[in-house]
Amino acid sequence: MKQTRLFPVIGVMALLVLAGCAQTGSTSQQTPTPANPASASMSATVNITSNGYDPQSVTVKKGGTVTWVNTADSPNWPASAVHPTHEKYPGSSIAKCNTPEASTTFDACKELASGESYSFVFNEAGEWPYHNHVDAATFGKVIVVG
Numbered sequence: 001m002k003q004t005r006l007f008p009v010i011g012v013m014a015l016l017v018l019a020g021c022a023q024t025g026s027t028s029q030q031t032p033t034p035a036n037p038a039s040a041s042m043s044a045t046v047n048i049t050s051n052g053y054d055p056q057s058v059t060v061k062k063g064g065t066v067t068w069v070n071t072a073d074s075p076n077w078p079a080s081a082v083h084p085t086h087e088k089y090p091g092s093s094i095a096k097c098n099t100p101e102a103s104t105t106f107d108a109c110k111e112l113a114s115g116e117s118y119s120f121v122f123n124e125a126g127e128w129p130y131h132n133h134v135d136a137a138t139f140g141k142v143i144v145v146g
Contacts, residue, residue, distance in 0.1 A: 048112070056140045058143070062144055068117060079108060079109075122142060
């Protein structure tokens with residue numbers, strides 16, 4: 001009698017586990033793109049404000065440039081996710097800062113003071129999250145369509 005009551009519980013648990021695996025698998029492979037990729041431009045500007053990145057998400061065409069302009073009073077260091085290695089964007093790494101490869105990495109490689117800017121050319125299509133290395137809770141994303 002105890003086994004009869006246990007089967008429904010095991011069945012429900014198995015369904016929840018399978019549903020969780022299916023959900024994780026289906027969303028982790030998707031890369032959001034704008035409704036009309038043709039409307040993406042070759043450049044975008046992100047203002048660094050005291051409240052974070054504005055806009056928090058930008059879309060550019062492959063080969064497009066994104067420029068971050070610090071309009072806040074505090075320093076900001078835009079860099080590819082994931083903190084602290086900055087290796088999410090292909091070929092990027094904080095280890096390349098202060099080397100001849102620094103210009104090839106999605107990493108400002110320094111704190112931007114108020115009024116300073118940093119630009120990067122995105123040659124890889126995809127969705128590229130980034131963060132403020134000084135305050136990793138501040139983040140945004142660049143969507144590159146191509």
